[in-house]
Amino acid sequence: MTKEEKYKLAKWAMQHALDSGASQAGVIISESKSSNIDVREQKIDTLKEAIQSSMTIRLFVDNKYSVQRTNRLKKDELARFIEQGIAGTRFLSEDPLRTLPEPELYFKGEEKDLQTLDITYDEIDPATKVELAFEAEKEAVGKDERIISVTASYNDGMNSRIMVNSNGFEGDTQNSNFGISASVSIDGGDARPSDHWSENAIFFDKLKKTEIGSKALSRAVKRIGQEKIKSGKYSMIVENRSVGRLFYPLLSALDGYNLQQKNSFLIGKLGEKVASDKLTLTDDPFIIGGRGSQLFDGEGLASKKRTVFDKGVLGTYFIDTYYGKKLEMDPTTGETSNLIFEIGDKDLESLVKSMKDGILVTGFNGGNTNGTTGDFSYGIDGFLVENSELVKPVSEMNITGNMMDLWMSLAEVGNDPRLDSSWQTPSLLFENIDFSGI
Structure with missing residues (x-):
């Protein structure tokens, strides 16, 4: 037709x-x-x-x-x-x-x-x-x-x-x-x-x-020769292609359904500082050639450019018509478009050099986040970094913590966003993350 x-x-x-x-x-x-x-x-x-x-x-x-x-x-x-x-x-x-x-x-x-x-x-x-x-x-x-x-x-x-x-x-x-x-x-x-x-x-x-x-x-x-290393608190860089695993729970906490079901650790946090100053995020539906670009959402609501986080301050929820009525809030939209981070000035290699010692995470294996509390546990793959150099691959380790604490610990944002995705995630550097291994 x-x-x-x-x-x-x-x-x-x-x-x-x-x-x-x-x-x-x-x-x-x-x-x-x-x-x-x-x-x-x-x-x-x-x-x-x-x-x-x-x-x-x-x-x-x-x-x-x-x-x-x-x-x-x-x-x-x-x-x-x-x-x-x-x-x-x-x-x-x-x-x-x-x-x-x-x-x-x-x-x-x-x-x-x-x-x-x-x-x-x-x-x-x-x-x-x-x-x-x-x-x-x-x-x-x-x-x-x-x-x-x-x-x-x-x-x-x-x-x-x-x-x-x-x-x-x-x-x-x-x-x-x-x-x-x-x-x-x-x-x-x-x-x-x-x-x-x-x-x-x-x-x-x-x-x-x-x-x-x-x-x-x-x-x-x-990744040949992967092994566990000693448990402890480490600085952590997450490669841009893997950031989505930690980013998804943060976005889910902004969803109208989860807010109404009280399955969100960001209930009542609108206008409050919930993350590091390094986190500034915009939902921009009007990018030419963007994977998530759209003039209207799945209900027909007109798309708008929105500031999701401004230097860590929560600026909006994603609420459709139905959950807007349930929450007695004005609807915004029930879906994201192009999520754009305010980037820093370092690529992944430069982030590794600036970290000096820590762990570069290149993938996640299993794990979950409690939507209500924000507590999480994830298995990771990656590399031990010592003196700003990749020393050896690591695996069979877990990171644990709380999403609020994690995003408060964001120390640097890379300049390497994924342009082939609607979530244009760059590599991110976090400080003092709990790793369990040996």
């Missing part, structure tokens, strides 16, 4: 829901395409291609609410589907706080191209995709006699959606993504260390297509 045909069908479905007894309705028609190719031992292990279209309809009926989804988009089938959905919704418990957003909060601004879609997506030859996966694998295969296995993958996806709400919103989005990755495991004696590397981009011609398998191999080789 063309975009115009999708809008026409969505508006018909919305009106049919209203005519059939719904007080409000919201309709999303989505279309997705994807490819995934895995190669191993110089053979194709997995090759998948998928195309899917679906309709999701939000039904508000007699102060009751449900979400229905189908991939059958013929009108006669949709009519029955919607009518049955409304009938089923009437059996649910009342929840008068469930409504569409207030119309004045919807995006009504000027449409502009945020460059989130590669229009050449359908022109890329499948043979090229397979070859890219094989090339990533070839960069590692046979390059070291200790290699146990090498796997490589190519993946891509394109998604589009149109959304209409019965109280006045209409909007559409499109985005694409491309990625290549490789993973290598090594015979390291008593252990079999492994590591990986990946590259991602919105546009195929901007996707880095080399030094993927070779970097995965290099990272795996460096």
Whole structure:
């Protein structure tokens, strides 16, 4: 279907829901395409291609609410589907706080191209995709006699959606993504260390297509000889690609659902200092070519640039319409866009030299965070640093502590943000972190 045909069908479905007894309705028609190719031992292990279209309809009926989804988009089938959905919704418990957003909060601004879609997506030859996966694998295969296995993958996806709400919103989005990755495991004696590397981009011609398998191999080789070291308090640098493991609990604590469920260690902290002066973070949905760029969120709320943390002071929560009503707070948005750190002036190598002694963490193994208290425990992989030099790889160690204390201990922010992610995390240096080992 063309975009115009999708809008026409969505508006018909919305009106049919209203005519059939719904007080409000919201309709999303989505279309997705994807490819995934895995190669191993110089053979194709997995090759998948998928195309899917679906309709999701939000039904508000007699102060009751449900979400229905189908991939059958013929009108006669949709009519029955919607009518049955409304009938089923009437059996649910009342929840008068469930409504569409207030119309004045919807995006009504000027449409502009945020460059989130590669229009050449359908022109890329499948043979090229397979070859890219094989090339990533070839960069590692046979390059070291200790290699146990090498796997490589190519993946891509394109998604589009149109959304209409019965109280006045209409909007559409499109985005694409491309990625290549490789993973290598090594015979390291008593252990079999492994590591990986990946590259991602919105546009195929901007996707880095080399030094993927070779970097995965290099990272795996460096982990040979991993061992525990003495327990104690150490300075800790977390590599930019691994920061997300510590960043996620902080973001989760800002989510409206977790706030309302009292599963957040940042309840009631709005406007208070909850982290180091080094933490300044902005949610910016308007970055051209940003992985999370958007003019409106999943409800239709107009996107806004927001300061999440300003020198450690909490500036906003992420609250959708429903949890805004439950919390008696104004809705902001229920989702993040591009999260941008205020960066420092050191790359990873310079951070290591500035730390002098401590541990560089390059990966996490298991563990969890208690959302209510912020207490955490994570297994880590990385390297011992002595006299500003990487001395030996370490593993089978845990870091423990509290998220509030952790982010208060942030001492430096690197200048190496991950530009291939909507979470543009740089490498971070923390002080006095509890490591348990020997």
